[in-house]
Amino acid sequence: xxSANDWKQEQERLDLVRESLQKRIAxxxxxxxxxxxxxxxxxxxxxxxxxxxTSSHEDFExxxxxxxxxxxxxxxRERSHRQRLKRWKSMKRLLPSPYFGRxxxxxxxxxxxEPIYIGVSSLGDEDGMSFLVYDxxxxxxxxxxxYSPGAVAYETPGGQIPGxxxxxxxxxxxxxxxxxxxxxxxxxxxxxxxxxxGKGADAQMKSIVATIQKEQNAIIRDxxxxxxxxxxxxxxxxxxxxxxxxxxxxxxxxDRLKADQIVLFSPNPMFNSYVSTVLPELGEENMQQTTFQExxxxxxxxxxxxxxxxxxxxxVLTAKPSQEYEARLKGIQYKASEAFLQALxxxxxxxxxxxxxxxxxxxxxxxxxxxxxLKLRFYSYDSSIRxxxxxxxxxxxxxxxxxxxxxxxxxxxxxxxxxxxxxxxQYDEAYSTLLKKYRREEAxxxxxxxxxxxxxxxxxxxxxxxxxxDFAGQEEALLRRMIVKERFEPLRRxxxxxNFIDAIGLYEQLFRDETDYRRMTNETAVxxxxxxxxxxxxxxxxxxxxxxEDATPFLYLKELVEGARTNAEVRYVFVDEGQDYxxxxxxxxxxxxPRARMTVLGDFGQAIFAQATSLHEEDSxxxxxxxxDETSLIRLVRSYRSTxxxxxxxxxxxxGGEDIVPFERSGGKPLFLKTGSSEERAARMIEDxxxxxxxxxxxxxxxxxxxxxxxxxxxxxxxxxxxxxxxITKGTFTFEKGVAVIPAYLAKGVEFDAVLVYDASSQTYNRxxxxxxxxxVCTRAMHRLLLYTTGEWTPFIQAMDPSIYEVGQ
Ligand SMILES: Nc1ncnc2c1ncn2[C@@H]1O[C@H](COP(=O)(O)OP(=O)(O)OP(=O)(O)O)[C@@H](O)[C@H]1O
Numbered sequence: 182x183x184s185a186n187d188w189k190q191e192q193e194r195l196d197l198v199r200e201s202l203q204k205r206i207a208x209x210x211x212x213x214x215x216x217x218x219x220x221x222x223x224x225x226x227x228x229x230x231x232x233x234x235t236s237s238h239e240d241f242e243x244x245x246x247x248x249x250x251x252x253x254x255x256x257x258r259e260r261s262h263r264q265r266l267k268r269w270k271s272m273k274r275l276l277p278s279p280y281f282g283r284x285x286x287x288x289x290x291x292x293x294x295e296p297i298y299i300g301v302s303s304l305g306d307e308d309g310m311s312f313l314v315y316d317x318x319x320x321x322x323x324x325x326x327x328y329s330p331g332a333v334a335y336e337t338p339g340g341q342i343p344g345x346x347x348x349x350x351x352x353x354x355x356x357x358x359x360x361x362x363x364x365x366x367x368x369x370x371x372x373x374x375x376x377x378x379g380k381g382a383d384a385q386m387k388s389i390v391a392t393i394q395k396e397q398n399a400i401i402r403d404x405x406x407x408x409x410x411x412x413x414x415x416x417x418x419x420x421x422x423x424x425x426x427x428x429x430x431x432x433x434x435x436d437r438l439k440a441d442q443i444v445l446f447s448p449n450p451m452f453n454s455y456v457s458t459v460l461p462e463l464g465e466e467n468m469q470q471t472t473f474q475e476x477x478x479x480x481x482x483x484x485x486x487x488x489x490x491x492x493x494x495x496x497v498l499t500a501k502p503s504q505e506y507e508a509r510l511k512g513i514q515y516k517a518s519e520a521f522l523q524a525l526x527x528x529x530x531x532x533x534x535x536x537x538x539x540x541x542x543x544x545x546x547x548x549x550x551x552x553x554x555l556k557l558r559f560y561s562y563d564s565s566i567r568x569x570x571x572x573x574x575x576x577x578x579x580x581x582x583x584x585x586x587x588x589x590x591x592x593x594x595x596x597x598x599x600x601x602x603x604x605x606x607q608y609d610e611a612y613s614t615l616l617k618k619y620r621r622e623e624a625x626x627x628x629x630x631x632x633x634x635x636x637x638x639x640x641x642x643x644x645x646x647x648x649x650x651d652f653a654g655q656e657e658a659l660l661r662r663m664i665v666k667e668r669f670e671p672l673r674r675x676x677x678x679x680n681f682i683d684a685i686g687l688y689e690q691l692f693r694d695e696t697d698y699r700r701m702t703n704e705t706a707v708x709x710x711x712x713x714x715x716x717x718x719x720x721x722x723x724x725x726x727x728x729x730e731d732a733t734p735f736l737y738l739k740e741l742v743e744g745a746r747t748n749a750e751v752r753y754v755f756v757d758e759g760q761d762y763x764x765x766x767x768x769x770x771x772x773x774x775p776r777a778r779m780t781v782l783g784d785f786g787q788a789i790f791a792q793a794t795s796l797h798e799e800d801s802x803x804x805x806x807x808x809x810d811e812t813s814l815i816r817l818v819r820s821y822r823s824t825x826x827x828x829x830x831x832x833x834x835x836x837g838g839e840d841i842v843p844f845e846r847s848g849g850k851p852l853f854l855k856t857g858s859s860e861e862r863a864a865r866m867i868e869d870x871x872x873x874x875x876x877x878x879x880x881x882x883x884x885x886x887x888x889x890x891x892x893x894x895x896x897x898x899x900x901x902x903x904x905x906x907x908x909i910t911k912g913t914f915t916f917e918k919g920v921a922v923i924p925a926y927l928a929k930g931v932e933f934d935a936v937l938v939y940d941a942s943s944q945t946y947n948r949x950x951x952x953x954x955x956x957x958v959c960t961r962a963m964h965r966l967l968l969y970t971t972g973e974w975t976p977f978i979q980a981m982d983p984s985i986y987e988v989g990q
Contacts, residue, residue: 188362191362195279195354198304201306202275202276202279202304203276205307206276209265209269213262213265213269271302272304274302275300277354277357278300278354278355278357280299280354281351281352281354282322282350282351283296283297283350284297284299284325284346284349285347286321286324287344287345289342289344294345294347297321298313300314300315300317301316301388301464302316303319318428318429318432320336323335326393326394326397327398328349329346333345333346349365350365351373353373361373371845373391377392378821378844378963379846381877381878381880381964382880382933383918385456385458386421386424387462388421389425390425390463393425394418394819396815396817397421397422397817400422400426401422401425402426402429403426403813404430405813407807407811408778408779408804408806408812408813409778409813409815410801410804411423411781411782411816411817412796412814412815412816413784414784414841415787415823415831416822416828416932417784417819418817419782419783420456421459424459424460425459427460427755428463430753440467440469441468441469442751443751443753443754444469444751444777445468445470446471446756446770447470447472449929451909451915451927453471455916455931456470457470468755473490473762474490477732481736484725485725485726485732487726487727488726488728490729490790494926495887495889497513498886498954505713508709508713511708512714512718512730518763518764519802520706522734522765524702525738527704528691531700531701531702533568533571535560536701537556537560538682539683540682541553542583542672544586544590544668544672545595549583555575558575559572562574568741570744572682572744576676576681580673583673586669587669590669591665592661596661596664600660600664682743684738684742685722687738687739689718689719692714694715695712698711733765733766737769749774749776750776751774752776752777753778753780754774754779754780755780756782756783757930758783760783760784760793760794761793764794764802764803767781771806771807779807784796786837786953787929787960788953789926789953789954789957818840820842820960821844822932822963823960823962824848824963824964825846825847826848827966828844829843830850830851830966831956833985834952834955834977835953835956848964849965849987850986851967851987852966852968852988852989853968853974853978853986853989854968854970855969856971859897861971862971866898866937867898869937870898873935878934878935878965879919880918881920881935881936882922882923882928882933882961883898883921883922884923884924884939885925886939886951886954886958887924888910891923905919906921906922908921909923909927910927911927921933925958926957929957931961933961933963934962934965935965935966936965936966938958938966938968940970941968941970941974941978943972943979946975946977947975952977967989
């Protein structure tokens with residue numbers, strides 16, 4: 182605590198800053214509202230102020246410049262409106278709590294020290310000469326996160342500024358009132374952090390701006406690496422740091438980076454909602470948030486019934502060990518690997534010489550162009566031309582062929598039959614609808630002229646004049662043309678979409694037999710159970726279904742042949758829960774976002790998917806993506822989420838877990854509860870849930886291993902516990918407070934005040950590949966962890982030192 186005098190001075194300064202804020206907000210208020218009206222008004226009067234005169238070239242030019250001028254005035258006003266609105270909003274945000282930190286900095290060579298107050302945005306004083314509050318993202322503010330008092334320095338574009346930090350102070354300010362002030366000698370005092378971490382879990386993630394730790398600051402401000410890998414223990418603040426980083430980047434590059442040029446890949450849709458408030462809370466627009474599955478579904482969802490990662494993991498976790506199961510597991514691992522990626526690249530080269538698969542063009546049960554013709558044509562192109570370019574050439578050829586065939590087709594008998602079915606009214610109707618359509622779509626095809634001509638003739642006939650024969654001839658030609666054109670339209674569309682390439686056949690061809698596979702891909706080693714892998718893959722494909730592990734390779738191969746889609750707009754890609762993506766998927770992301778820098782955050786300790794990627798080792802596939810020189814690796818070992826007792830327990834579940842450092846915040850030890858039957862367990866859980874709620878915990882989760890188990894838990898607890906018990910499934914899009922039943926893989930990334938592990942028995946968590954799942958489950962708890970079983974405890978617990986948990990009665 183600080184002295185009473187210091188406190189008084191701080192409160193006085195706070196009052197001054199708030200007065201200044203209030204005054205300026207009040208000044209801007211009418212202006213902000215007025216500006217809005219002005220812009221609306223000028224938009225309304227836009228055309229009144231422009232004299233439109235196009236009679237001569239000079240008049241036309243004048244009109245053009247007049248429009249341009251009006252447009253410029255308008256956008257200038259809009260820009261200034263936006264800026265003022267932004268300033269007004271940022272001051273409104275500052276008002277309740279203008280700053281959270283202060284450092285007194287004496288620059289080397291200068292006599293006086295200057296107090297630097299740090300808040301969520303900058304505030305200049307009224308004469309614009311100095312800052313009352315510095316934005317936390319300014320270079321000078323970085324010292325607050327990086328140093329304790331003593332010798333310090335900060336980086337500026339002009340070089341390093343060294344000096345001394347004489348004071349470092351933290352504030353808790355609510356509604357303009359100073360609640361707490363801490364002077365710290367360590368890097369960010371633990372007191373404030375203690376208080377932050379002691380709070381209850383929220384339905385949305387919070388910003389950690391006031392208590393960012395030094396190693397997190399390094400993640401947030403890294404602007405050098407093309408690939409930034411963060412390997413951090415559960416609860417070490419990876420997601421929090423990622424969101425702060427996005428806010429930092431938007432500030433640092435504010436003149437050229439927009440929020441939609443940053444993309445976050447989330448583990449599931451619910452997580453998107455969980456993190457969606459942090460950036461707006463910091464005064465920034467939200468970045469784009471998506472899931473990898475969403476991307477796959479966008480491109481493949483119309484061709485296949487896609488398996489999602491959650492169904493895949495359910496299979497991996499629940500299927501009985503068998504040869505089929507082993508093969509699927511091996512297949513998942515292989516199809517996730519760099520080896521398979523290279524195999525596909527070699528396969529594409531091979532396809533450049535032979536083996537391409539096409540689908541002939543069929544029309545009314547006739548083959549207009551056969552697969553063989555397509556093949557011949559394709560391989561007649563110079564083999565030095567890239568595969569995808571040859572596909573474009575083939576497409577152009579096909580479109581030309583179709584035009585020719587379409588013309589031929591107009592003479593076909595079926596067209597005559599169709600003509601016979603049209604009566605006079607239909608002719609007329611066909612004319613008028615087609616007239617409209619053609620006017621809209623086909624400026625080049627001068628249908629109108631022909632129609633007017635024909636119609637004129639028709640009127641003449643009605644009036645008793647001649648030329649009946651001419652009209653009929655023109656009319657028939659026109660109708661034939663239209664009938665055939667309409668029928669050929671889907672063919673043309675299919676060709677434009679490259680549907681003449683048999684993408685499924687191309688992928689399927691890989692899984693025929695081992696010798697062929699080696700020959701086509703130059704691959705020397707195939708995984709064990711190859712025959713079974715081939716069988717499973719082909720069976721799925723034949724039903725137009727796709728395993729999750731096949732989706733990315735399929736899309737990759739399709740793009741190798743058809744040309745890759747890229748998004749050059751996106752500048753930063755964040756991948757959260759990065760251990761759950763395969764090396765294959767990373768290579769895919771790199772190609773998809775050629776101009777982006779990547780930040781991958783993950784924890785290999787929570788790698789629950791069979792295709793997981795290790796993040797932290799030197800030879801991690803992630804390092805190879807951009808190479809060592811362009812890659813930085815940061816490790817976070819301090820765990821903030823859970824109490825010390827819970828971390829002591831969870832770290833002992835992992836080999837290598839001894840490196841994890843708990844933050845010193847105490848709570849009860851994990852509680853073990855063994856009951857005789859499921860009914861007894863449900864009764865006990867109901868009691869415990871009631872007790873936890875009575876203690877004031879607002880967010881509680883019953884975590885199960887699978888979705889089936891979640892349903893079972895939900896049914897046994899619902900009604901009896903509380904009306905608001907919520908069952909979370911992969912289709913849940915929002916994260917809410919209250920009591921939830923949730924499968925482990927959907928609880929990834931989120932946290933709860935208290936966690937009840939529904940079944941910690943040896944039946945449920947037994948295999949080695951379930952260890953990390955169990956770790957993930959237990960690390961979701963912030964304050965309380967309760968584990969239940971009706972049988973033997975999981976071997977992961979049995980191997981533990983009993984002093985780190987308590988056994989309940
Ligand atoms: N510097 C910090 N100040 C305050 N709270 C923090 C800080 N760092 C982390 N936390 C808190 O710790 C908890 C865990 O953070 P976060 O979810 O970002 O961790 P994570 O590493 O992504 O975890 P996981 O891998 O288990 O999903 C959150 O409640 C977060 O607010």
